[in-house]
Amino acid sequence: MTVLCQIGDIPDSGSRGFQIDGRALFAVHHQGRYFVYENRCPHRGVPLEWLPDQFLDYERNFIQCATHGALFKIDSGECIAGPCNGQHLMAVPFDLVDGALVLTGS
C-alpha cells in the first residue's frame, strides 16, 4: 500500500506532483474529486508541469502540457486540444483511505 498524500495536501483546483518508486505521478483536486495520472504527455513523453506542482491551465479547468500546450480533461485525461488530440493521459488507480490518496494495483 503506497500512500501518495493526505487529501488536505492538495487544495481544491490544485495539483501536486510526486516521485513514487521511480514513477512520476501527479494528482489533481477538482470540485471535490481527486484524479491521479502518470506525469507523461502522450505527445512526446515529457513531464507536463509548468513549475513544480503546476499542472493546470490558467483557469484551472484543464490539465495543460507545458511543452506544446495540449489540454486534457481533468476527469478523464482525454486530450481535447493540441498535438495529441484524442489521446489520453495514463490514469493511475487509487482509493481514498482514511483521508489519504492510496495507490492500488502495481
Ligand code: FES
Ligand atoms: S509534449 Fe505535450 S503537447 Fe507536446
